[in-house]
Amino acid sequence: MPTRVYLEIGKTKAFACTVEWPGWCRSGKGEQGALDALVDYAERYRPVVEAAGVRWPTNVTRFEVTERLPGGGATDFGALSKPCLLDARALSAADSRRLAAIVEASWATLDRVAGSASPVLRKGPRGGGRDRDEIVAHVVDAERSYFRKVGIRTGDRSEFIDALRRARNPVPVDAPGKPWPWRYIARRVAWHVLDHAWEIEDKSE
Template sequence: MLTGMNHRVYLEIGPKKVFACSIDWPGWCRIGRTEEAALDTLVDYTPRFRTIAERAGLEFAPGDPAVVERVRGDRTTDFGAISAIPDFDREPVEAPEAARAVALARAAWAVLAEVAAASPEELRKGPRGGGRDRDKMVAHVVEAERAYARKIGVRHKPFKDEAGLTAMRDDIAGALARPAPAFPPGGAGWPVRYAARRIVWHVVDHIWEMEDRRT
């Protein structure tokens, strides 16, 4: 279960900010103003990501981070979202890795639902007085997923009920679960490995934001 070894990380380096992203644990990404700050923050969030990994039924002992790739980011990076696709993501994805990614996605969705249910509608504002309240944050996550899903061939019209959400997420999980061949540079859509990371990261990022702003 990826224990007892270095924890592989890549850095997405934007003009002003840097993301440190786990390769072995899709969705575990943190941002900082420097490479060192991003890596330190990633490590600081180990206990919080453990909640997601254990909910997925995975043993979580990531080891020390080891940077294996650096990729150029852009203004999206500086805005606070991962956007660059590392070379590693274009390599084939075998069934065990795909199954782990699906388990993490389903765990993140379940934890988000629980955190939202335990949070007030009105959340504490950010340092500049902004930030979505609970229901708008959840709706934002869902709409983002609907857009992300199209990058892996899953298309759903807008929906407003739980059945529609479940159907879309089941289709996303199905797409992520399939072993994937090497993804050619310039290929349409997203490599499955990148899609899993982006989808899980976005859910987890808002779980942590909601937890931090509900008190």
């Protein structure tokens, strides 16, 4: 069975996101560039899934594009920003446990990478870029705003995971404003964590 993928297509970049695998999302120049990047990161993502106790299927890089969404400024900046239509599905108990396990494994990956990295990371050609602790603090700070999208006003990860495991409706019913679907927030949180974990790894080499 092909791996379902949706695309966010901006003016300068596109984002390819797997529907069922939180965190396995990559950007590139155009649709094909994003899909190629997704293939390139498959084996880097695989240990996260295995740490979560989830089976990694064969032929996982055989993709089926299920939806194409117009991107915006966030897409061109390098961040995914939109849920897909398949995120409107209800969740079973097994679905919710699986999403929570992969998010937790993503956090554990960042903890492991940050714990073994130098505090000072390699900078870009113009000297720009954050060091290890700044990246970790940025991830934690971003999660506070993410969690509010499902009605959690603290940055407490355990509270978020408990709510995710209990989720059955596609979208939180008691969250104010325009809440994010549970499948989308799991994807967004895991992607952001892993993107920065891999950044730390790359800048430590």
